[in-house]
Amino acid sequence: MTATPTPRVTIKDVAARAGVSKGAVSLAFNHKPGLSEATRDRIFRAARELGWAPNLTARTLAGSRVDVVGLAICRPARQLGLEPFYMEFISGVESVLTEHSCSLLLRLVRNLDEEVGLQESWWRGRQIGGSILVDFRADDPRVAAAQRLGIPAVAVGHPSLTGGLTSVWTDDATAVTEAVRYLAALGHRRIARVGGAAALGHTSIRAAAFDEAAGALGLAGAWQVATDFSGDAGARATRSLLTASAPDRPTAIVYDNDIMAVAGLSVAAEMGLRVPEDVSLLAWDDSQLCRLTHPTLSAMSHDVHGFGAEVARTLFGVIMGDGVGSHPVPTPVLTPRGSTAPPR
Amino acid sequence: MTATPTPRVTIKDVAARAGVSKGAVSLAFNHKPGLSEATRDRIFRAARELGWAPNLTARTLAGSRVDVVGLAICRPARQLGLEPFYMEFISGVESVLTEHSCSLLLRLVRNLDEEVGLQESWWRGRQIGGSILVDFRADDPRVAAAQRLGIPAVAVGHPSLTGGLTSVWTDDATAVTEAVRYLAALGHRRIARVGGAAALGHTSIRAAAFDEAAGALGLAGAWQVATDFSGDAGARATRSLLTASAPDRPTAIVYDNDIMAVAGLSVAAEMGLRVPEDVSLLAWDDSQLCRLTHPTLSAMSHDVHGFGAEVARTLFGVIMGDGVGSHPVPTPVLTPRGSTAPPR
DNA sequence: GATACGGACTTTACCGGTTAAGAAAACGTT
DNA sequence: AACGTTTTCTTAACCGGTAAAGTCCGTATC
Incomplete structure (x- = not known):
């Protein structure tokens, strides 16, 4: 070039x-x-x-600040386009970066090894002053890499996954528990959960919390399905959950994002089931989409924009030398709308 | 930092x-x-x-290539999160950049002046090797700025808006005409269009094409409403269009994106109108959302991911010294689904 | 055997800033 | 008036590369 x-x-x-x-x-x-x-x-x-x-390049080379922060996202490019979460998250990050005249270096990677390599070359090449790490897995290699290199980084994920890195996280376990309790309180005894990619750390946290909550409440049935977060996968999962004959069928389904919940809504309609009379649906991440469907979707709602902003603020703190810390942001809160009701 | x-x-x-x-x-x-x-x-x-x-910084300073391309998006940050279009577009751009080990520098700006300033400082500071310009307006100041500075740039928009810059564009006028003809062929005589932000160049192109097509077909009624692309605005627009008493009410509505069409679907349901029996809806930009609703949304569909990829490829061409050119990508094609039918 | 030439490296001068160390002027002190 | 301080500014080295201009050497040419 x-x-x-x-x-x-x-x-x-x-x-x-x-x-x-x-x-x-x-x-x-x-x-x-x-x-x-x-x-x-x-x-x-x-x-x-x-x-x-x-000239920022010269300034950087001469050894002072670097006003770019990195964000690598490790999902297939085509799948990413669909996730309202990321765009909203990024816009939150940007809103804070902009105040500091700082830019975001964005890159999609195919796997974690590639990301580790990228972060290393970004950092060693002084392309970035710090980095935002997302989508943590169990034993994530990025924790060790970031520490070894000394990259100022903020990990978006539960501290149990992010090791010694400063983390910003939502208490998904509590949120899942609240969701299950809410549905149980409505009278549901058979509840299913359509989860995200099994490899993701927050998916297993949610899955474990779901099992535990279901056990504690002595539910008659508790199913979980893993998906890739896409609408199609959400539709398939919903279809397979709802084809069971009436007494064995779940009467409520919790989804891991809102796209899949929208898909679920449409599958229910296509199968002749009414929402919420025959089956209740509960979304996650509550983008405006949830208010645009009919019925509107109840959701575990969550200020994703603010989350992104908090992550960026925390990163600036780390760059400025703040010690390692764990920053919880508000737990997603239940927002009941038209898609949840007592079972018949 | x-x-x-x-x-x-x-x-x-x-x-x-x-x-x-x-x-x-x-x-x-x-x-x-x-x-x-x-x-x-x-x-x-x-x-x-x-x-x-x-070290890329040093390499850049020493005057060889810059392997970063810029993308500034000029919309309120909160609104951006909602647009499936951009995330999909970006993922398409990224898919090509990645092949060239090139990164994307992303920045949200509040207005065009800020963007012009940003592009200039990016370029003069050698932060970027080229830039992608989106959301063109009439007499867009970025055209002159990019030319004056000599920034290798690709303008996403119709050549009539992008002056002497290399452009990549979809033939929206033809697509709008096709949409209107399709609805007319189904028997609709009163058609409305819920458009995007009035200031945007492609909005006025679509608006003009809509008027012309409606005129040419001698429709009994043709309405247009401008919005900010948000689902809420789409809902409001739909509500106001459908409150008219039956004979004066449009029997078909074309939307400028898919979020607004989803909102329209829900407004119709809330008003007790059946889709497509009482009113037909036609979306634009066809993300997977359109296949997840009930009924599924007919749409002017369009490979946004591929569009982004083509933009990136074109930008590499410009950076390598290709002359100014105009690169049309395939016109959005009508994809009939469940939300359009003849009027009763 | 002197001359020219091409291949394989090295030298050196940047790129556009930062920063430590040095120098000149201004100031206060005795 | 001589002398230490401070303030204000300049010099020069450096950041980590690139690239044009040199150097050295083996060999083909006449």
């Missing part, structure tokens, strides 16, 4: 125009002491007149 | 270990002639043993 030449104005031009050395210009632009107010002004005026701003 | 010190291995270390000068290492890693196979091997071996890879 070659660059078309452009008349570039550098620190030298500014220095010349202000009648000082480039060192002085550097001092001025970094707000460091050692310059009189008068020269400082002259320098800024010259810079403004020339439309100059410090 | 300060960086934690890390033992960095540089080109000098590799050179020392291979017993050559750093210039030789540079030649080897850029696959340039002037080295014997033997030394080349020694250099690569040394690099592998030390785990070295060229």
Whole structure:
């Protein structure tokens, strides 16, 4: 990739125009002491007149800050497009980065090894000042890698998965328990859960919490199905759960995202089952989609935008030298809408 | 943002270990002639043993390639999360960038002036090797800015909007016309269109095409409403269109994205109107959402992922010096599903 | 056997900043 | 007036690469 030449104005031009050395210009632009107010002004005026701003690449190379943070997402590209979660998450991250004139370096990777390699080369190549790690698995290799390299990183996931990294997480176990209790309180005794990718750490946390809650409440039936988060998979899972004959069929289903819940809604309709009379559905991640369906979807709702923002704020903290910490964000809260009701 | 010190291995270390000068290492890693196979091997071996890879920042500063492309999106951050289009588009872009070991620098901006400033500082600061420009408006300031600066850019939008920039675009006018003709052929005489943000160039292209098609077909009624693309706005627009008494009410509605169409579906249900018997709905951008509703949504469907990929490929062409060009991608094609039928 | 030439490397000068160390002027002290 | 301080600014080395210009050497040419 070659660059078309452009008349570039550098620190030298500014220095010349202000009648000082480039060192002085550097001092001025970094707000460091050692310059009189008068020269400082002259320098800024010259810079403004020339439309100059410090070159971040050079600045980075010279060893000061790097104002880019990395985010690698490890899912098949086509699947990603469908997930409302990520776009909302990213927009939350961006909202904080922007305040710091910081940009996001985004990359889709095919597997964790590739991600580890990418993070390493980003960091060693000073491409990023810190990184956001998402979608943790059990024994995730990124924990060790980030620590070995000393990358300032924030792990999005439960501390049990993120080892010694600073983490930002939602208490999914409590949320799942609340969801199950709510449905049980409505009178449901046979509840199913359509979960996400089995390899993902938060999926197993939710799965375990679901089993435990179901056991504690002595439910008559508790099913779990793993999917890839896609609408199609959600539809398939729902179909297989609902084909059982009436007494053995679940009367309520909890989904791991909202796309799959929407799919479930449509499968129920197609099978001639009414929601919520014949089967109750409960979504997760509550994007605006849940309010656009008919009936509207009850959901475990969750400020994903704010979550992203909190992750970015925490990352800035880590970059500034804050010690390792664990930052829980508010637990998803149950938002009952039209898709849940007592079973008949 | 300060960086934690890390033992960095540089080109000098590799050179020392291979017993050559750093210039030789540079030649080897850029696959340039002037080295014997033997030394080349020694250099690569040394690099592998030390785990070295060229520092992109330094490489950039030294004036060769920049392997980052920029994408600034100018919409309120919260609204963005909702648009399936962008995430799918980005994933398409990424799929091509990844092949070239290239990353995407993503930034949300509040307005076009901010974007122009950002593109300029990215480019002058050599942060990016090229840029993808989206959401064109009439007399878009980015056209002149990109040309003045000489930024290799690809404009996503109709050539009439993107001036002298290389563009990649879908023929929205033809697609709108096809949509209207299809509905008219089903027997609809009163058709409405729920459009996107009025300021956007493609919105006015679609609006004009809609009017023209409606006129040409001599429709009895043709309404258009502008929205902000959100589901809520789509719901409001649908509600106001459908509250008219029966004979004056549209019997078919075309939406500018799929989120609004889903919202429309639910508004119809809430108003006691059956889809498609009482009112036909036609979506745009056809994400998997359209196949998950009940009834499924007919849509003007469109490979958004492939669109993004094509944009990225075109950008690489521009960066490599291809002349200005206009690259149409396939026109959205009508995909009839369950939400359209002849009016009663 | 001197001359030219091409291949294989090395040297050196940047790229556009930062920063430690040095120098000149201004200031206060005795 | 001589001397230490401080303030203000300059110099020069460095960050980690690239690339043009040199150097050295073996060999083909006449």
